[in-house]
Amino acid sequence: MAEKLDDKEMVHFKEMMMATSIQTDALTQLLIEKGIITEQEYFGKLRVVMAEYQSKSATGQG
Numbered sequence: 001m002a003e004k005l006d007d008k009e010m011v012h013f014k015e016m017m018m019a020t021s022i023q024t025d026a027l028t029q030l031l032i033e034k035g036i037i038t039e040q041e042y043f044g045k046l047r048v049v050m051a052e053y054q055s056k057s058a059t060g061q062g
Helices: 007-033 039-058
Strands: none
């Protein structure tokens, strides 16, 4: 069973998740702005990856 994080650890986890989200967003924006990928390609891939994660989660693989 997973251990419950104390309040201090939870704040750090939230900060880490926010930083990761911001970094991913910035990188995605740069790739689109530079014409390396299109928004359509990005969102299409995002849908595929999300479906894969949901499928793995539903089957207990993730």
